[in-house]
Amino acid sequence: MRVKYAYLDEQFNDFDSYIDELREWVYSGEYTLGPYVKRFEEKFAKYNGSKYCIGTNTGTDALILALQACGIGEGDEVITVANTFYATAGAIVAAGAKPVFVDSDDRYSIDVDKIEDALTPRTRAIVPVHWAGMPADMDGVTEIAKRNNLKIVEDACPAVGATVNGKKVGTFGSANGFSMHPLKPLNVWGDGGMITTDDDEIAEWLRLYQNHGLATREEISMWGVNKRLQPIQAIVATRLLDRIEEMNETRIRNAKLLDAGLSEIEDFVKVPPRPSKYREVYQLYLVSVKQREELIKFMYEHEIEVKVHYPIPLHLQKPGRELGYSENDFPNAEQQAREVLTIPAHQFVTPTQIEFIVDKFKQFYQKHA
Numbered sequence: 403m404r405v406k407y408a409y410l411d412e413q414f415n416d417f418d419s420y421i422d423e424l425r426e427w428v429y430s431g432e433y434t435l436g437p438y439v440k441r442f443e444e445k446f447a448k449y450n451g452s453k454y455c456i457g458t459n460t461g462t463d464a465l466i467l468a469l470q471a472c473g474i475g476e477g478d479e480v481i482t483v484a485n486t487f488y489a490t491a492g493a494i495v496a497a498g499a500k501p502v503f504v505d506s507d508d509r510y511s512i513d514v515d516k517i518e519d520a521l522t523p524r525t526r527a528i529v530p531v532h533w534a535g536m537p538a539d540m541d542g543v544t545e546i547a548k549r550n551n552l553k554i555v556e557d558a559c560p561a562v563g564a565t566v567n568g569k570k571v572g573t574f575g576s577a578n579g580f581s582m583h584p585l586k587p588l589n590v591w592g593d594g595g596m597i598t599t600d601d602d603e604i605a606e607w608l609r610l611y612q613n614h615g616l617a618t619r620e621e622i623s624m625w626g627v628n629k630r631l632q633p634i635q636a637i638v639a640t641r642l643l644d645r646i647e648e649m650n651e652t653r654i655r656n657a658k659l660l661d662a663g664l665s666e667i668e669d670f671v672k673v674p675p676r677p678s679k680y681r682e683v684y685q686l687y688l689v690s691v692k693q694r695e696e697l698i699k700f701m702y703e704h705e706i707e708v709k710v711h712y713p714i715p716l717h718l719q720k721p722g723r724e725l726g727y728s729e730n731d732f733p734n735a736e737q738q739a740r741e742v743l744t745i746p747a748h749q750f751v752t753p754t755q756i757e758f759i760v761d762k763f764k765q766f767y768q769k770h771a
């Protein structure tokens with residue numbers, strides 16, 4: 403029984419139902435910003451409980467702009483976690499600041515108890531990452547940010563719909579980034595991103611800056627850039643937003659089934675703790691496993707398409723080492739990089755497939771115990 407990691411063909415197998423709206427859009431000539439982008443921004447802001455949503459061309463640009471909108475730049479230090487996607491740190495550097503890494507906790511999330519050790523007089527912001535759809539400890543991050551007068555910019559890129567104490571991610575920071583990359587739960591036909599904020603001035607600055615600083619067609623009020631969300635992606639995202647809760651619920655169902663099955667072999671497979679105050683949306687379903695390389699080979703022999711996100715933490719990548727980091731700086735992140743495994747649990751994986759996956763895990767460890 404094949405269990406596929408990629409599912410975009412299934413996600414968009416209703417392509418024909420898009421045609422009428424796409425035709426209407428093409429004939430409308432609204433190819434930059436315009437009503438389709440505005441409609442999506444308003445819909446997402448409402449969904450997320452945010453005052454404003456500003457569409458952007460990528461999640462990475464959403465993070466760069468969010469940092470810049472908070473006044474982060476040259477000479478500033480920004481704290482983030484060592485196990486995340488490259489773009490979290492890349493965005494901090496692109497905004498002109500220096501990333502300062504902190505170790506992860508047993509939820510693959512920033513260890514809030516270690517944040518204050520990483521503060522210096524130059525620290526200006528914290529970028530908590532809702533890694534793989536697993537919300538960071540926003541109670542802890544918010545308290546530390548308040549105590550030390552730091553901005554929060556959430557990297558919510560993979561986590562549309564995740565919540566902490568019932569409150570959506572992307573509502574805790576001053577400005578926050580989401581991604582609509584094809585591998586994220588809310589995924590479009592290419593790249594797309596958005597920024598959420600409740601701050602009138604930040605929203606106003608972002609709208610101007612992301613669109614050449616255009617105050618009117620003839621006048622600019624600042625030097626800006628072009629980082630706009632494309633209308634075609636807004637059309638796709640508007641439709642998917644109607645289904646995101648259903649998709650998230652199916653992922654959550656699959657994750658619960660995997661949690662239950664894998665807990666029977668807990669000597670070999672470590673499921674992270676799942677405190678009930680967090681609603682995870684499982685962009686990726688992550689566990690830590692023993693004998694990872696042999697296990698991966700065994701899984702592919704049975705057509706179960708597992709993956710590794712990621713084998714090298716950011717501080718041990720070339721640009722991370724160039725910042726002065728080395729082995730043993732972040733023991734948890736390093737151990738997780740050696741042991742972490744992504745198991746397909748997306749909305750097109752069925753309970754029967756989950757049962758098959760769990761059986762294969764048990765079979766592997768019976769043989770290799």
Ligand SMILES: *Cc1c(COP(=O)(O)O)cnc(C)c1O
Pocket residue numbers: 460461462463486487489490531532533534557559560580581582583586593594595
């Ligand atoms: C996907 C992702 C990004 C980058 O988003 P893009 O839209 O691909 O630029 C940044 N941070 C995290 C945690 C992500 O998962």
